[in-house]
Amino acid sequence: VRDVVEDLKTTISRLSEARSALMEEIEANFPDYAELINPNAPSLDQTQSVLLPDEALLGFFVGQERSFVWAISQTGAPAFAAIDLGADDLGELVDEIRLALAPDAGSLGDIPPFDLAVAYELYEQFLGPVVPAWWQQKHLVIVPHRALGYLPLSVLPTKQIEPVVTSETLFSEYRDVPWLARTHSVTVLPSVGALRTLRAMPSGKGTRRNFAGFADPVFSSEQAQVVAALQVSTGENKIGVRGVPVKLRGLVKVENLDEMTSVDLTVLPPLPDTRDEVNEIARALQADLNRDVFTGEAASESKVKSLDLSVYRVIAFATHGLIPGDLDGLVQPALALSSPEVVGGQEDGLLTMGEVLGLQLDADWVVLSACNTGSGEGAGAEAISGLGRAFFYAGARALLVSNWPVETTSARALTTGLFRKQVADAKLSRAEALRQTILDLIDGPGFIEPQSGKVVFSYAHPIFWAPFSLVGEGGHTTTQGN
Numbered sequence: 170v171r172d173v174v175e176d177l178k179t180t181i182s183r184l185s186e187a188r189s190a191l192m193e194e195i196e197a198n199f200p201d202y203a204e205l206i207n208p209n210a211p212s213l214d215q216t217q218s219v220l221l222p223d224e225a226l227l228g229f230f231v232g233q234e235r236s237f238v239w240a241i242s243q244t245g246a247p248a249f250a251a252i253d254l255g256a257d258d259l260g261e262l263v264d265e266i267r268l269a270l271a272p273d274a275g276s277l278g279d280i281p282p283f284d285l286a287v288a289y290e291l292y293e294q295f296l297g298p299v300v301p302a303w304w305q306q307k308h309l310v311i312v313p314h315r316a317l318g319y320l321p322l323s324v325l326p327t328k329q330i331e332p333v334v335t336s337e338t339l340f341s342e343y344r345d346v347p348w349l350a351r352t353h354s355v356t357v358l359p360s361v362g363a364l365r366t367l368r369a370m371p372s373g374k375g376t377r378r379n380f381a382g383f384a385d386p387v388f389s390s391e392q393a394q395v396v397a398a399l400q401v402s403t404g405e406n407k408i409g410v411r412g413v414p415v416k417l418r419g420l421v422k423v424e425n426l427d428e429m430t431s432v433d434l435t436v437l438p439p440l441p442d443t444r445d446e447v448n449e450i451a452r453a454l455q456a457d458l459n460r461d462v463f464t465g466e467a468a469s470e471s472k473v474k475s476l477d478l479s480v481y482r483v484i485a486f487a488t489h490g491l492i493p494g495d496l497d498g499l500v501q502p503a504l505a506l507s508s509p510e511v512v513g514g515q516e517d518g519l520l521t522m523g524e525v526l527g528l529q530l531d532a533d534w535v536v537l538s539a540c541n542t543g544s545g546e547g548a549g550a551e552a553i554s555g556l557g558r559a560f561f562y563a564g565a566r567a568l569l570v571s572n573w574p575v576e577t578t579s580a581r582a583l584t585t586g587l588f589r590k591q592v593a594d595a596k597l598s599r600a601e602a603l604r605q606t607i608l609d610l611i612d613g614p615g616f617i618e619p620q621s622g623k624v625v626f627s628y629a630h631p632i633f634w635a636p637f638s639l640v641g642e643g644g645h646t647t648t649q650g651n
Contacts, residue, residue, distance in 0.1 A: 201366070201562065209362060210361060210362060211361055211362055211365055213241065213247060215365065216241055216361055216364075216365075217241060217242070217243050217244070219364055219365050219368045220241070220242060220243040220310070220364075221243065221308070221644045222243050222244075223306055223307040223308055224242065224243065224306055224307075224308045224309070224310055224644060225240055225241065225242045225245075225302065225303035225306035225308070225309055225310070226239075226240070226241045226242075226309075226310040226311075226312065226361065226364070227239070227240050227296070227299070227303060227309055227310070227311050227312070228241075228312040228361055229295065229311075229312065229313055229314045229317050230314050231255070231256050231259055231314045231315040231316070231317065232255055232256065233255045233256055233257075234255040235251055235252060235253060235254070235255060236251075236252040236254055236255065236256075236259065236295070236314075237249070237250070237251055237252065238250050238252065238295055238296070238298065238299055239299075240299035240302035240303045241302070242302060242303065242306055245302060245305075246302065247302060248298075248299040248301065248302035248303075249299070250298035250299050252294055252295060252298070254294055254295075256315055256316070259291075259315065259316050259317070260315070260316045262287055262290065262291050262316075263291070263316040263317070263319070263320045264316075265284055265287045266283075266284055266287055266288050266291065266320060266324070267319070267320065267573075268281050268284070269281045269282060269283040269284065269630070269631070269632060270283075270324070270572075270573055270631060270632050270635065270636075271572075271573035271574065272632075277339060277626060280630065280632060283324075283343065283630060283631055283632075285326055285330060285331070285332065285346065286329075288324060288325050288326055289325070289326045289328070289329050289330075291320075291325055292325040292326060292327060292349070295317070296322070296325065296349075306353075307353060307354065307601075308353065308354045308355075308356065308598070308600050308601070308643065308644060309322070309353050309354070309355050309356070310356050310358060310364060310643070311355055311356065311357050311358070312357075312358050312359075312360060312361050313357065318357075319572060320572075321355070321357075321572060321635050321638050322349060322355055323348060323349050323350035323353075323355050323604075323607065323635055324348060324349070324350070324631045324635045325348070325349045326346050326347050326348055326349070327347050327348075327349055327351075327352065328347045330345070330346055330347065332345070332346060333345075338615060338624050338625075338626060338627045339625070339626040339627060340615070340626055340627040340628070340629050340630040340633075341615075341627040341629055342629075343611070343627070343629035343630050343631070344611055344612060344627065344629040346629075348611070348631075350604055350607050350608065350611075350634075350635075351608070353604070354598070354600035354601045354603065354604035354643070355600065355604075355638075355639070355643075356567075356599075356600045356639050356640070356641070356642075356643030356644070357638050357639065357640045358640070358641070359557065359558060359640075363561070363641075364642070366561075367561065367566060367567075367641055367642040368642060370564075370566060370642070373482060373531050373532070373533055373566075374531060376480075377479075377480050377481055377482045377531060378456065378457075378461060378480050378481050378482070379454040379455060379456045379461075379481070379482050379483060380450065380451050380454040380456035380461055380462075380481060380482065380483045380484075380485070381456075381461045381462075381463075381476065381478065381481040381483075381484050381485070382447035382448075382450060382451055382456075382461065382462045382463065382484070382485040382486075382487065383447070383463050383464075383468040383472075383473065383485065383486050383487070383488065383506065384440070384443040384444050384446065384447035384462070384463075384464045384468055384485070384486075384487040384488065385439065385440050385441055385442075385443045385444045385464045385465055385468060385487070385488075386440075386465070386468040386469070386488050386505060386506045386507040386508075386518075387439075387465055387466050387468075387507045387508065387511045387512070388434045388435055388436075388437045388439065388505065388507070388508050388511075388518075389434070389435035389508060389510060389511070390510060390511050432495075432496050432497045433496055433497055434496065434505060434508040434510070434518050434519070435508065435510065436496075437489055437505055440487065440488060440489070442577045442581075443464075443487035443488065443538065444464045445581060446487050446538060446577075446580065446581040446584060446585070447462055447464070447485055447487050448462060449581060449584075449585040450483070450485055450536070450584055450585050450588055452585075453585050453588040453589045453592060454482075454483060454588050454592060455592070461481075465507070466507050466511055466512050467507075468488070468506055468507050469506050469507040469512045469514075469516070469518070470506045470507075470516035470517070470518055470519065470520055470524075471512070471514050471516050473506065473520055473528075474516075474524070474528075477529075478528055478529065478530050478532070479529045479530055479531045479564065480531070481530075481531075481532060482532060482533050482534070483532065483533060483534045483535075483536065483588065484530070484532050484534070484535050484536070484565075485535075485536035485538060485584075486504050486520075486535070486536065486537055486538070487536075487538040488504055488505050488506065488538075489504070489505040490502070490503075490504055490505075490537055490556070490570075490571075491503045491504070491505055491519070496519075499519065501521040501522040501523060501555065502521070502522045502555040502556040503519040503520055503521040503522065503556075504519070504520040504537070504556070505518065505519060506518050506519070506520055522555040522556055522559045523559075525556060525559035525560055525563055526559045526562055526563060527563075528560075528563040528564070529563065529564060530560070530563045530564030530565050531564050532564060532565045532566065533566050533567065533599075534565070534566070534567055534568070534569060534599070535560050535565040535567075535568050535569070536568075536569045536584060537556070537568060537569065537570045537571065538569075538571060538575065538580060538584060538637075557570070557640055557641075561641060565641065566641055566642045567599050567639060567640065567641035567642050567643060568639070568640040568641050569584070569587075569603075569637050569638075569639055569640075570637065570638055570640055571636045571637055571638075572635070572636050572637070572638055573632075573636055575636045575637075576632065576633055576636075578616055579610060579616070579628050579633035579634065580636065580637075582609075582610060582628070583606055583607070583610060583634065583636075583637060584637070586606040586609055586610075587602050587603055587606045588602075590602045590605055590606060598643060598644050599639055599642070599643045599644075600639055600643035600644065603637070603639050603643075607634045607635070610628040610629075610633060610634040611628065611629045611634055612629075613628060614627075615627035615628045615629070616628065
C-alpha cells in the first residue's frame with residue numbers, strides 16, 4: 170500500500186510540473202488566451218475604470234460554510250457582505266428554483282409552479298445585503314460562482330409576493346411579479362478580469378455582413394427511424410394544450426439507451442424548428458438567406474471551417490450543445506453539426522472547444538441556441554469556461570447562451586425580437602435589448618394558436634423568458650457597426 174501511495178504522489182507531482190510548464194508556454198505564446206483562462210485579479214481602481222456609468226459589478230464567492238458578495242460601481246462606494254450560506258445550502262436553493270425551469274415535463278400542466286418564496290430568499294441573502302451599491306445602476310455585471318452560475322439572476326423577485334392564480338390564461342399570474350428583469354439588465358462574466366479583456370477589444374469593422382446562421386443539422390440518414398427504434402425520449406417533448414404542440418428542445422437521455430448502443434451523433438434528435446428561428450433572425454438583421462444561412466446538410470463542420478467568419482457581425486448556432494460524456498469519446502465541450510455519415514468528408518461533425526479556438530471571428534454576438542451551452546455547474550460549467558472562453562478568444566464580444574432546453578416558440582420570439590430591437594435602435598446595448606425583449610414576452614399575449622388565433626398560454630413563466638443569458642460584453646451597441 171505504501172508503494173502505491175508513493176507512486177501516486179510521484180505521478181501527481183509530475184503532472185503538476187507538466188501543467189505548470191504548459192501554462193508557462195501558453196502565457197508566453199498565447200497571452201490573450203492565458204488572460205482568459207487564468208486571469209489576474211484586477212484591483213478595485215482597475216475594475217472601476219472599465220465599468221460604464223450605469224453599471225454595477227456583483228462578484229460572488231461561495232465557500233463550504235459561508236459565501237461573500239462584492240458590489241462595485243464606477244464612482245460609488247463599494248460594498249461587501251458575508252453570507253451565512255455555504256455551497257450545499259446554496260445548491261439546494263438553486264435546485265429548488267430550477268425545478269420549474271428545467272423540468273422533465275410531458276405537458277404544460279406538468280411544469281411546476283415557480284417557487285417565488287425560495288427565489289426571494291436567494292435574492293435577500295445574496296443581493297439584498299449590498300442593494301445600496303447597485304440598485305441605482307441600470308445594468309448588472311454578474312461574476313457568479315458555483316451554483317449561482319447556472320441560475321440567471323433575472324428570475325429573482327426583488328420583493329416578496331404571492332401570485333394570484335385566476336381563470337385567466339395559463340401562467341398569466343407571473344406577469345405581476347417584480348422580477349429583477351423588470352428593473353435591471355444583466356450580463357454574466359466568467360471572471361472580473363474578463364471584463365477588462367473584452368472591453369479592450371477593438372471595435373468591429375463596419376464593412377461586415379450582418380449575419381451567418383447554422384441550424385437543423387442532419388445527424389443520421391435514417392434519423393427518425395433510429396430514434397423510434399431505440400424507444401428513447403428525444404427531449405423534444407410535445408406538450409399538449411387544447412391540441413397545440415409545444416416543444417422543448419433537448420438531448421436524447423443517454424441513460425435510457427441500451428448498453429450496447431453506440432452513443433454518437435446518430436442518437437441526437439433532429440431540430441427542424443431551428444430553421445425557422447435562424448431564418449427569422451436573418452430577416453430581422455436583413456441578411457441574405459440564400460448566402461448566409463446554412464441548414465440541413467449545409468450546417469456542417471467543414472462549412473463552418475471553410476467560411477471566413479470574420480466578416481459577420483452576428484453568428485448563430487442553433488443546434489445541440491454537448492458536454493464531455495454526452496457522446497462516446499467526447500472529452501471537450503462541442504456543438505453538434507451534420508454527421509459525416511450524411512455529408513461525408515474527414516470531419517467528425519463536432520465543433521469542439523479546441524476547434525473553436527482556431528476560428529477567426531470579429532463578431533458582436535455569437536448565439537448558441539442549444540441546450541447545455543450555458544450550464545454552470547458540474548460538467549456543464551465547461552460550457553462557459555470552455556466553449557464560451559474559446560469563442561471569446563476567437564474574437565466574439567458577447568455570447569447569447571441557453572441555460573436549459575428551450576421551448577421553441579418563445580425562444581424564437583426572444584432571439585428574433587432581440588435583434589429587431591437592435592436594428593431599430595443603434596444605441597441600444599446588448600443587455601438592454603435582451604431585457605426589453607424579455608419584458609415583451611412577460612407582458613405580451615403569449616402563445617397564440619395558429620388555427621383559432623386564441624391565446625393558449627402566457628410566456629410570463631420564467632421557463633419561457635429566462636432560458637438565455639448574455640455572457641461577455643453587454644454594454645456596447647452592436648448590429649449597426651461602429
